[in-house]
Amino acid sequence: MTISYDPPAFGHSQTKLAHCAQTLEGIGASGGALAKIKADYGVAHTNCIDVKLDVRSAPDLKEETQSQSTRRVEISSDRPLDPSVAREVKGSAGSKAPGTLAKSKSLPYMADTTLKRSEINIPGSKCLIYTQVSLANLTSYRVGGPAEWYIDPHSLSDLQQTVAWARSKGLAITVLGAGSNLLVSARGLPGLVVCTRNLRYTKFDQETSQVISGAGVPIARLARQVARQGWQGLEWAVGIPGTVGGAVVMNAGAHKSSIADILVSTQVLSQTGTTEKQGPSDLGYGYRTSVLQGGESLVTEATFQLQPVGDPVGVMATTNAHLKQRHATQPYHLPSCGSVFRNQEPYKAGWLIEQTGLKGYKIGGAQVSELHANFILNCGGATASDIFKLIGYVQEQVEQRWSIRLEPEVKIMGEF
């Protein structure tokens, strides 16, 4: 039996091929499976070559061959595939996945490739898993390669099915909220990217003045909804372009307040599929940190305690004033991740960078903001690598001048 599969992980490195070997095994192609890599050398070349190799012996493949090859893989198995896998891995390039590149658009590291996507229907759920989904379209920096697999479930039970599916295939899970604190490599991310953006619901409890929100609710929208109720406590969050889930994980904050001040509890889903409520004392909260960062758990919901002051106009005025102040002092007009580096008391990262003379410094399309030195902007055409290099350069220069190593607040994902 032959199935088609277009894994973005193919190409460029032996690590990628080794990873792909795992993926192929994960989708049921182990046990004598062969990957036949068809390399067509791109649009300029018409002749095709076929390279037959067992992906598990990929280290034998020469680097040049790898970098030129790898569009499409046909997996031949000498044993019947699990029928659900055969159904799962079928090409369907015409479907629409949010964040997916247009059919003919190229990935940054597969510049001459026409993308083909696959969809997988997870048994027992309404979820579709997509391949080859551009993460540049799903992150505020507007850079980065594709997710090998991508899903954005609409409910907790679909999320649980998704996690179970990924586990059964041995795929690593990366969680994405609004992607407003991420720098994703142009090579993309292996495994399954789970985006929470469809987990959107909000319930106001008038008796307790608590609000319960799904992880995918934009925190800025919640701040406005809460203000309209005349409840204080979230005015500071109005300029933060992330989700509730991302804010809980990052302990997002501004104007001397943060999530830790108002969180009652959060519901987290473990990789084994069980949910649990955790309070702020379980989360190891500190300045922009929590134990949830880089952890195994996925935030699905959060409950916040607000203060009813019965003055919606006043609370909204404070909220608007915060937004106005941010727009005056921070560069919202170009793609960024907000503050790149954590502030390290007693110094503000932005001050250190400015005093090092780096305002306006550019690498490729990435530039240290003239307005706020702790912002690195995509001024148009920046690559993930430009931004990554500029982060490193700023760290180096600041360390030379101040003997302080700035620590990134932005989450850097994938291979650079």
Ligand SMILES: Cc1cc2nc3c(=O)[nH]c(=O)nc-3n(C[C@H](O)[C@H](O)[C@H](O)COP(=O)(O)OP(=O)(O)OC[C@H]3O[C@@H](n4cnc5c(N)ncnc54)[C@H](O)[C@@H]3O)c2cc1C
């Ligand atoms: C213009 C601008 C201004 C900003 N201003 C501020 C600011 O004032 N204060 C501030 O704190 N931040 C600020 N940020 C950064 C960013 O918005 C916050 O860190 C935000 O909380 C990230 O949320 P997100 O949903 O985008 O998370 P993402 O960027 O998608 O993810 C961030 C991290 O959280 C993890 N994650 C996300 N959701 C979940 C989940 N449901 N479960 C488990 N893990 C999850 C991800 O894996 C990743 O490690 C700003 C960003 C921009 C672009």
